[in-house]
Amino acid sequence: MSRLRLLSAAALLTLAANASASSFIMTTDSIVGALKATSDASSDATSSLRDNKVVRAARDDAASFVASEGAIRGVKLESALAQIRQQAPQLNTATDAQLAQAILAI
Structure with missing residues (x-):
């Protein structure tokens, strides 16, 4: 009788481990998918801004803005900020300081 209980307990532990592993894999896959989508959107926005002449011309103004807090x-920075917010609405929540730092990083 105890042998049957041991086999049953082993079977239940195996099932529980498999369920936990598959749940972990599904959770990990969904998190990685969400991060990839966010990264792709940010990459698309950054690459289009990198090629923008108005944004590139605002680098000196952005440096002055960041340095002076x-x-x-x-004027070039103001124009670039307006254009960024128009072209990339997902960046509308970013502050002027964050966008100026991003211009410097491009």
């Missing part, structure tokens, strides 16, 4: 706002 927002006190110096150049």
